[in-house]
Amino acid sequence: MGALPVLYSFRRCPYAMRARLALSAGGQAHELREVVLRNKPAEMLAVSPKGTVPVLVLPGGEVIDESLNIMRWALMRNDPAQWLSPSGASPEAMDTLIAASDGEFKQHLDRYKYPNRYAGESSGDAAGFALKHRSEAALWLVQLNARLGDGWLLGAKACLADMAILPFIRQFAHTDADWFAAQPWPRLRAWLTGFEASDWYGGVMQKHAPWQPPAGGLSLRT
Known part of the structure; x- marks a missing residue:
């Protein structure tokens, strides 16, 4: 092989x-x-x-x-x-949706989850800073919740946008699980819950020991 x-x-x-x-x-x-x-x-x-x-x-x-x-x-x-072929939109629309999540939403997510990393922006109020960015990120989640009428972001089946965005929604949800569960986003929660219960997710989340190069060294370019 x-x-x-x-x-x-x-x-x-x-x-x-x-x-x-x-x-x-x-x-x-x-x-x-x-x-x-x-x-x-x-x-x-x-x-x-x-x-x-x-x-x-x-x-x-x-x-x-x-x-x-x-x-x-x-x-x-x-x-x-067929993740590259969304059933309810063009590939270009899918790319635009992913870019929006990776851009502004991800910036707010980072500041919500890790406010202490942004001390220069928070003016010493890490808690208030985090909540501000949680509120900004939530505006994006409201939009996603509205999109999920057919169960997925761009139609009746999963596509690249779902699988590219869901890991970040998971990170947001687990930052304060009680708060997330209380929000009026039933479609979004069902989408995330279904993902976390799926074979897709279970198949890639097994724990692995940290990799160590074999004794005697290893070529740097494998």
Whole structure:
């Protein structure tokens, strides 16, 4: 058997999660290397110096270190669930929806979940700062809730937008689960609950021991 693509990942990272979802959905065999973010392996940093996950290293040496690009690489090879073909919108509309989530919503999510990382913006009021950004992020969730009349964001079946956005909705929901559960977003909660109960999610969320290079060293470019 030839060499497999290598995926450097961190289980709870939503970017890495969505890359794993696409690799799994496409049936793409790969070697998963779980990373400890405070002690990133030299092998990963050698191929992607920016030091973020996910990173996919192909057998020929090509490196893909953006999660959406990994998703598209996997699904363009094999897309049995037709995630690249939304049933209720154009691919361009799907891309626009993902970009909106990855942009403004993600900025608010980061400041809600990790307010202490933004001390320069919070004027010393981390709690108030977090709540402000929770409210801003919630405006986006209201829009998503309205979209989910058919169960998915862009029609009656899952597409790339659902699988690219759901890991971040999960992160938002778990920041304050009681508050999230009390919001008037029944479609959004059902969408997230269904995702977390799905084989897609269960199949990519198993725990793995942190990867260690084999004794005797390893080529930096796998």
